[in-house]
Amino acid sequence: MLSQDEILKRMEEWPKHYSPKDIEPKWQKLWLTQEYWEKIFKFDENSEKPVFFIDTPPPFTSGELHMGHAYWVTIADAMARFKKLQGYNVLFPQGWDTQGLPTELKVQYKLGIPKENRELFLKKCVEWTEDMIGKMKSAMIRLGYRPNWEQFEYRTYHPNYRRVIQRSLIEMHQKGMIRMKQGPVYWCPKCETAVAQSEVGYLEKQGILVYIGFPLKEGGEIVIATTRPELLGATQAVAVNPQDERYKNLVGKKAILPLFEKEVQIIADPDVEKDFGTGAVMISTYGDPQDIRWQLKYNLPVTELVDERGKIKGTGFLDGLKVEEAKKRIVELLKEKGYVRKIETIKHNVLSHTERSDCLSPIEFLVKEQVYIDVVPYKGRLLEEYKKMNFKPQRMAGKLEEWINNIEWDWNISRQRLYGTPLPFWYCDNLHLVPADISSLPVDPTKSNPPVDKCPHCGLPLKPLTHVADVWVDSSVTVLYLSGFYENKLRFNKTFPADVRLQGTDIIRTWLFYTFFRTLMLAGNVPFKRVVIHGQVLGPDGTRMSKSKGNNVSPMDRIEEFGADAIRMTLLDASIGDDFPFKWDTVKGKKLLLQKLWNASRLAYPFIHGRKLDRPTTLHPIDQWILARHKEFVEKTIQAYENQDFFVILSMLYEYFWETIADEYLELIKHRLFNDDKSAIYTLGRILKDIIILLHPIAPHITEEIYSLIFGEKQSVLLESLPSTDDIKVAEDVVRMGDSVKKFNSLVRTNKVKMRMSMNSQIKVEVQGPKQFLEDLMRVEDDLKKTLKITEITYREAEQPDVKISPA
RNA sequence: GGGCCCGUCGUCUAGCCUGGUUAGGACGCUGGCCUUACAAGCCAGAGGUCUUGGGUUCAAAUCCCAACGGGCCCA
Numbered sequence: 016m017l018s019q020d021e022i023l024k025r026m027e028e029w030p031k032h033y034s035p036k037d038i039e040p041k042w043q044k045l046w047l048t049q050e051y052w053e054k055i056f057k058f059d060e061n062s063e064k065p066v067f068f069i070d071t072p073p074p075f076t077s078g079e080l081h082m083g084h085a086y087w088v089t090i091a092d093a094m095a096r097f098k099k100l101q102g103y104n105v106l107f108p109q110g111w112d113t114q115g116l117p118t119e120l121k122v123q124y125k126l127g128i129p130k131e132n133r134e135l136f137l138k139k140c141v142e143w144t145e146d147m148i149g150k151m152k153s154a155m156i157r158l159g160y161r162p163n164w165e166q167f168e169y170r171t172y173h174p175n176y177r178r179v180i181q182r183s184l185i186e187m188h189q190k191g192m193i194r195m196k197q198g199p200v201y202w203c204p205k206c207e208t209a210v211a212q213s214e215v216g217y218l219e220k221q222g223i224l225v226y227i228g229f230p231l232k233e234g235g236e237i238v239i240a241t242t243r244p245e246l247l248g249a250t251q252a253v254a255v256n257p258q259d260e261r262y263k264n265l266v267g268k269k270a271i272l273p274l275f276e277k278e279v280q281i282i283a284d285p286d287v288e289k290d291f292g293t294g295a296v297m298i299s300t301y302g303d304p305q306d307i308r309w310q311l312k313y314n315l316p317v318t319e320l321v322d323e324r325g326k327i328k329g330t331g332f333l334d335g336l337k338v339e340e341a342k343k344r345i346v347e348l349l350k351e352k353g354y355v356r357k358i359e360t361i362k363h364n365v366l367s368h369t370e371r372s373d374c375l376s377p378i379e380f381l382v383k384e385q386v387y388i389d390v391v392p393y394k395g396r397l398l399e400e401y402k403k404m405n406f407k408p409q410r411m412a413g414k415l416e417e418w419i420n421n422i423e424w425d426w427n428i429s430r431q432r433l434y435g436t437p438l439p440f441w442y443c444d445n446l447h448l449v450p451a452d453i454s455s456l457p458v459d460p461t462k463s464n465p466p467v468d469k470c471p472h473c474g475l476p477l478k479p480l481t482h483v484a485d486v487w488v489d490s491s492v493t494v495l496y497l498s499g500f501y502e503n504k505l506r507f508n509k510t511f512p513a514d515v516r517l518q519g520t521d522i523i524r525t526w527l528f529y530t531f532f533r534t535l536m537l538a539g540n541v542p543f544k545r546v547v548i549h550g551q552v553l554g555p556d557g558t559r560m561s562k563s564k565g566n567n568v569s570p571m572d573r574i575e576e577f578g579a580d581a582i583r584m585t586l587l588d589a590s591i592g593d594d595f596p597f598k599w600d601t602v603k604g605k606k607l608l609l610q611k612l613w614n615a616s617r618l619a620y621p622f623i624h625g626r627k628l629d630r631p632t633t634l635h636p637i638d639q640w641i642l643a644r645h646k647e648f649v650e651k652t653i654q655a656y657e658n659q660d661f662f663v664i665l666s667m668l669y670e671y672f673w674e675t676i677a678d679e680y681l682e683l684i685k686h687r688l689f690n691d692d693k694s695a696i697y698t699l700g701r702i703l704k705d706i707i708i709l710l711h712p713i714a715p716h717i718t719e720e721i722y723s724l725i726f727g728e729k730q731s732v733l734l735e736s737l738p739s740t741d742d743i744k745v746a747e748d749v750v751r752m753g754d755s756v757k758k759f760n761s762l763v764r765t766n767k768v769k770m771r772m773s774m775n776s777q778i779k780v781e782v783q784g785p786k787q788f789l790e791d792l793m794r795v796e797d798d799l800k801k802t803l804k805i806t807e808i809t810y811r812e813a814e815q816p817d818v819k820i821s822p823a
Numbered sequence: 824g825g826g827c828c829c830g831u832c833g834u835c836u837a838g839c840c841u842g843g844u845u846a847g848g849a850c851g852c853u854g855g856c857c858u859u860a861c862a863a864g865c866c867a868g869a870g871g872u873c874u875u876g877g878g879u880u881c882a883a884a885u886c887c888c889a890a891c892g893g894g895c896c897c898a
Contacts, residue, residue, distance in 0.1 A: 023859070032863075217898080288824085304898085364898085413827070414896070421897065520895080551895095557835090558894095588849090589836085593828090594894080596835070600850055603863095608849095610863060618860035666837070666848065678865080685859065761867095768855055768867045775858045804858085 017621065019689060025621035029724070033613035035578025035606075039159065039716040046161050046731075055099065055733045058106045058163050060506055067103035068513040069094060070494050070543055071162065072526065073110030073171065075486075077117065078147035080154035082552040082560065082597055083519065085570035088160045089583045090549060090591070090659070091517050095162070096712035097656045100737050106510055108167035108497050109155075110176075113144045114435040115486050116206055122434075130433060140434040141172060154571055159579045159715045167497060171436070171489040177457040179496045180489050181439040183537055184428075185450040188440070192389045192536065193428075195446040199300075199307050200383045200427050203368040204325025204338070205376040208431040209385055211485055212424055213525045215378050216369035219362055224292060225346060226357040229253060232269040232278060237262070238356050240292020242363060244349065245341040246299035248275050248330045251315040255295050257283035262295060273354040274345070275330075282313060301380035303366060304423070321379045338379070370525065384446060386429040386438055386482065390422055390532065401531060403541045404516075407659055408592035411523065411548040415531075418524040426529075428485045435483025437461070443470035443477055491529035494542040513543040520548055520592075547659055550594040552586070557596040568597050580714035581606040587661035587713055608668060609717050612710075615677050616721045619703055622688050624725050628700040631693045636794055638698040639746065640753035641680045644671060645702045646740040652709045653737060661713060672706060679757055686801040705738035755791035756799065762818040763803050770820070777823035779807045784816035 017025070045051055071091045074084055095107040122128050122139045130136055148170070162168070169176050187193050200209040225244045228236040239253055253270050255262040266283045279297075286305065287296055298309045300317040310317065320329055327333040327341045336344060349355045368374040397419050406412040429438060437459045439451040451458040452466045460479030470477055494513050499506035512534075518526055527546065534542035553559055554566030561567070570582055577599070584605040589595040634642070648671045655663040687695040704726055711718040711732040722732045729735060759782065767774060780803075782792065789810045792799060796808060806823040 019859070026860070029860085031861080033861095216896090410827070417826070417897070524896090598835075598850085601835070604850055607863065611861070614861035614864085616860085620860090662837080669848065677861085681860075682858090689859070764866055771855065773856055773858075774866070775856085 017691075022621045022689065025624075026617060029617040029620050031617070033606075033610045033717070035580060035609075035716065036575045038720045039579050040157075042716045042719045043156050043159060043161075047156070047164075051731065052165055055731055056107075056161060056163060056165075058166055059104055060509070062104045064102060064104040066106060066509050066514075067095075067098040068106040068498070068510045068515075069098075069108075070497065070513045070516045070530075071107070071109055072518050072522070073112040073169070073490055073493060074151065075112045075115060075117070076144050076147040076151065078150045080151045080570065082568055082570055084151070084155075085158055085582065086552050086586050087517055087519065087549060088155055088158055089586045090547070090661075091162070092158075092160050092715075093583070093587060093661060093712040094515065094517070094656075094659065096715060096733065099733050100708060100711065100735065102736060105163075106167065106497065106513075107162040108169065108493075109160075109162040109164065110167075110169040110490075110493060111144070111148050111171065112486060112490050113141075113148075113170045113172040114483070114489060116208070116432060118143055118147075119432060119434050133433060136433055144170070144172065157574060157579060158570060159583065161715075169496065171486075172434075174457050176489075176496055177436050179492055179501055180436045180484065181451070181456045181458065182453055182501055183492050183495065183533065184484070184488065185439055185453060185456075186537055187388060187533075188448060188450050190536065193386065193448065194389070195384060195386050195440075195442055195448050197382060197384050197446070199380040200385050201366075202323070202379045202381040202383070203374060203376055204321070204323065204379055205374055206368065207323055209381075209383060209427055209429060210368055210370075210378070211427055211487065212422070213487070213528070214368065214370040215366055217364035218367045218369065218375060220365045220367075220377075222361055222363050222365065223342075223346075224359040224361045224363075225349075225355060226293060226359075227273065227297075227349060228354050228356050229270040229273065229297075231265070232271060237265055237270055237281065237295055238293045239295040239297050241297055241302075242361070243299065243302045243342070244345050245327065245333065245338055246302050246320060247272060247297070247345060248327075248333070249299040249301075249318040249320040250275075250277075250279060250297040251300060251310065251318070252279050252298045252313065253281045253295055254284045254287050254298055254309065255281065256287040256289045257285060259287075259289050259294050273349060273352060274332075284309065284312075300382075303380075307380065317382060319382055321381065323381065325376075325379060338377070385427045386440070386448070386480065387425040387427050390426050391424065393532070393536070394419060394422060397532060397535070400535055400541060404531070404543060405545050407545065407547045408590075411520070411546065411592065414520070414523050415527060418528055426485075428488050429480070429482035430485055431481075432483050435486070436489055438480045438482050438484055440480045441465040441477040442480055443473060443475035445470070445473050445475060447472040447475075448480075449477055487525050487529045490526055491533045494530060494534055495538060500538055511538065511542075512540055514545065516543040516546045518546070518548060520550060523548065547591060549591050550589070553594055553596045555596055555598045568599075573599055573602070577602045577606045578609070578716070580609055580717050583715075584608070584665060584713055588665045590662055591659050605665075608673065609714060611673055611677055612706075612717065612721070615672075615681060616703065616725060618681060618685075619699055620725055622691075622696050623700045623703070626696065626700070628697050629693075630697055633694070634698065635687070635692070635694040636749055636752060637680070637683050637756070637798060638694045639749045640756075641676065641698060641702065642743045643745040643750050644675055644753070645705065646743040646745060647671075649705055649709065649738050649740045656712065664709070664713065668710070676702065676706075679760065682760075683756070683795075683798050683802050686798070704735075708732055708735050708738055751787070752791040752794060755788050756795060758788075758816055759792055759799065759818070760803065762816065763805075763820060766818060766820045772820075772822070775804060777804045777806055778820045779809075779823050780805050781809045781811065781819040781821075782816075783811040783813035783818070785814065786812055788816050 095105050098105050118140050122143055128136050128139045201215050203210050222242050224240050224242055226238050226240050228238050230236050250272055265281050268281050269278045270281055298306055300310055301307055322328050325338050327336050333341045366378045368376050401415055439458050441449045441460055447470050449465055465477045498511040530542050556566050581602050585602045652664050684695040707718045707722050718732050
């Protein structure tokens with residue numbers, strides 16, 4: 016037994032203040048060592064342990080790790096660490112989505128490398144990418160993120176990954192799902208490339224609604240309203256609603272396009288909104304998706320009026336003008352000739368290039384030869400199969416379903432770019448596709464010869480496809496790549512489908528949908544069993560972070576001050592699926608909680624460190640009480656981890672650890688600790704160790720530090736296993752006693768505050784209350800006296816509990 | 824135009840599915856207190872017509888309807 020002085024001296028060995036910036040990098044370095052890798056973080060293909068495979072998002076390599084990244088990094092890391100503690104063999108990958116327009120633009124404009132020099136351009140793209148990865152990776156590591164870098168870090172430009180992408184395309188082609196065809200495509204004139212349906216969205220913009228009088232062939236006129244007067248030259252018909260009395264007698268008649276002097280028919284279609292404009296619209300090729308539907312429905316001719324750079328062609332008088340300029344010019348001309356009836360300024364939704372790009376330019380529809388993957392024919396099957404995945408939160412399943420329901424066009428996968436996965440095909444003038452040999456992958460058709468001399472279908476000469484794949488073609492095979500679908504059947508059988516997919520709401524219709532679709536088509540099953548979809552991290556003002564609003568917060572801004580652990584706790588203190596504002600004040604609060612844990616450990620250290628914590632045959636009633644509470648905490652925490660309800664764990668830390676253990680229990684057992692009471696020492700050691708283990712996935716650094724200082728039997732908390740509480744018997748009378756003690760403590764303290772006494776002052780107490788209440792207190796009278804500096808307690812039965820105190 | 828989500832102390836939120844203590848916590852605020860871990864602390868306290876209006880019920884923050892406000896997605 017140590018003397019009081021010795022105990023206090025040993026306590027001084029423990030740094031008084033919790034300093035995350037000293038602790039965290041140390042552990043991050045250790046986790047990355049070969050030794051920790053081998054013992055803890057490695058995914059062992061030969062292990063008999065159950066496998067847990069989490070599919071994490073491969074972020075685009077922008078170079079900046081923003082709060083949204085920090086959020087999923089934290090969730091994924093916490094999930095993986097928990098599963099390790101639970102005894103799983105964890106496959107925890109991290110990929111990089113390396114290809115795409117933003118990188119090309121940086122290389123083109125920031126580095127000034129011309130696209131014409133293809134080799135150099137691609138080399139610089141890769142260099143830029145690696146640079147960006149380096150920055151993001153070090154920030155991830157600084158947050159305590161520890162995936163299987165050694166085995167499962169991947170880059171979508173890498174030959175190994177590219178081989179899987181290309182093979183998946185060739186196999187889809189073999190299944191008859193890929194074809195080249197001509198048709199309208201979403202086109203971004205600014206980026207000069209085709210984009211997919213999932214990359215566009217509607218943005219509210221200021222525009223004009225022009226009312227134009229079309230003369231009727233038989234005399235008179237019909238006034239149409241349009242936001243796209245510049246497309247007048249590509250107008251193929253005028254449409255009205257069949258129910259519209261105003262136009263009933265005009266249906267079937269001919270109208271004449273002003274300026275172009277072309278006759279078009281007036282048709283009736285139920286999709287025309289009677290209340291918009293004049294109720295008469297012009298159908299042009301193409302102003303919006305509705306025009307495409309009408310063009311197909313009525314088999315209207317197509318006039319190509321806009322070129323790849325968004326300039327008008329084929330009109331003579333508007334040629335070479337950009338769409339916006341042409342709009343102004345044609346309105347002027349129409350005014351001069353007296354065709355304009357009215358012009359309104361309106362706010363309307365304009366289809367724009369919104370996804371994965373800050374481009375936001377309006378989308379045009381161009382007629383192009385492109386490569387498509389059939390999606391529409393599989394809608395029915397997709398609507399059935401998606402139900403095999405369970406969603407957290409459940410409502411997110413509805414978002415996927417809604418998206419599948421809304422799919423109208425097949426997936427255009429060709430992009431007119433350089434830095435991307437080459438589509439592994441050659442083609443002929445009849446648009447037949449000839450795939451590369453699987454043995455030749457990865458392949459760049461522009462640099463290799465086709466596997467056959469001529470088109471096997473029609474004998475025409477073959478040309479290489481110069482297009483690259485949509486980035487979602489790349490990232491929709493993460494599960495197939497990681498599980499080893501093509502290249503490691505042993506691993507595939509063990510790991511497929513993945514246990515969890517983690518991602519944000521914003522990529523449901525892209526990453527989630529395409530992975531689900533492609534994996535189902537190629538491997539015949541859904542890619543994962545469970546999809547966990549988190550919300551967005553908002554700025555401190557509760558709105559979306561954006562540079563223009565200046566409400567951007569980066570996790571790295573104040574990580575030295577508060578530490579990665581406190582940031583992780585803040586991010587996890589939200590219900591998964593909800594958006595939440597990020598405030599440094601909240602982080603400060605989490606740091607205080609960790610400081611509390613630090614101090615409690617400081618108190619426990621001299622009594623527990625280096626001691627054997629055998630369970631004594633009998634336990635003090637107060638220890639029995641805390642163990643009963645402890646059992647509840649352990650069980651609920653494990654349950655919360657299983658459901659990814661991290662905020663539940665955090666609220667229990669406040670309630671159980673801070674309020675119950677730190678504020679009540681520790682005070683009650685101090686006198687016994689100093690007297691080397693075996694029951695108290697055993698209990699404190701046990702609950703503290705369990706708390707450390709259970710908190711580790713959320714706050715890995717501080718828990719490793721405390722564990723190593725106090726317990727340290729193993730090199731890492733992760734070599735421990737989840738606590739079991741099977742041996743703890745919960746006795747009702749003990750739990751009730753705990754409540755009585757808490758009540759008594761509170762009454763005594765309240766009275767001391769009222770009487771302006773210091774907490775330290777000696778008092779006499781007269782307590783009243785129901786018989787049961789008094790008996791509970793008598794059971795631990797000695798502990799109450801020592802804890803609350805009471806010299807004498809007298810008891811009196813009464814209905815309501817109350818105390819009277821007086822100075823001793 | 825359609826769908827989904829959300830409105831709870833000054834701020835962020837738990838509770839709502841499965842109706843039933845005094846609506847719980849964190850940050851902030853007020854007062855007191857250096858107590859064998861912790862003043863980056865402790866103790867105590869103030870602060871809420873649960874957006875509004877109807878309805879169901881013995882009983883509504885919770886279930887239903889409507890309105891208002893905010894957000895997201897789709898057309």
